[in-house]
Amino acid sequence: MQSLDVISINFWQIVISLANLTILFLILKKLLFKPVKNVLEQRQKELDEKYLEADKASDEARATKTAWEEKLRSAEDEADAIIKSASDDAKQRGERLVAEAKDRADGIIRQAQNEAELELRRADESIKREIVDVSAVLTEKILGREINADDHRAMIDDFIGGMGEDHE
Numbered sequence: 221m222q223s224l225d226v227i228s229i230n231f232w233q234i235v236i237s238l239a240n241l242t243i244l245f246l247i248l249k250k251l252l253f254k255p256v257k258n259v260l261e262q263r264q265k266e267l268d269e270k271y272l273e274a275d276k277a278s279d280e281a282r283a284t285k286t287a288w289e290e291k292l293r294s295a296e297d298e299a300d301a302i303i304k305s306a307s308d309d310a311k312q313r314g315e316r317l318v319a320e321a322k323d324r325a326d327g328i329i330r331q332a333q334n335e336a337e338l339e340l341r342r343a344d345e346s347i348k349r350e351i352v353d354v355s356a357v358l359t360e361k362i363l364g365r366e367i368n369a370d371d372h373r374a375m376i377d378d379f380i381g382g383m384g385e386d387h388e
Contacts (some may be wrong), residue, residue, distance in 0.1 A: 352376045 355376055 348380055351380065355379065 352372075356372055359372065359375070
């Protein structure tokens with residue numbers, strides 16, 4: 221029967237073990253559970269604050285990025301406007317310079333034409349004088365006598381007038 225003692229259940233021993241377990245649980249709950257819970261709550265609170273700060277920093281970064289992008293866009297638009305204005309000014313100046321150069325060239329051409337006409341008239345006058353001199357000498361030799369200046373001029377003017385009509 222001895223083997224039954226080894227297998228037997230002692231009710232008081234179970235009750236005392238359960239009481240010890242309950243006391244141990246209450247002591248651990250009082251000493252460890254609340255402080256650990258407080259530490260966990262503190263850490264959670266700190267994490268929440270960090271996340272909140274991170275969200276604020278992220279929002280500020282987005283706002284700053286948006287502001288800089290807007291400034292960049294406005295600077296690009298301003299640069300485009302300046303470039304367009306400079307291009308238009310350069311184009312107008314170029315057109316003005318071309319017009320001035322054309323006016324100068326036209327003036328030079330007119331002056332050259334006037335000078336050419338003047339030289340042509342001078343050349344015609346010089347040729348007429350040469351013809352008058354030569355014709356006076358020829359006439360004198362042909363007639364064998366000297367004619368007066370008025371007769372001489374009249375004959376030459378008739379001759380030259382006839383030449384001018386044939387020439388034109």
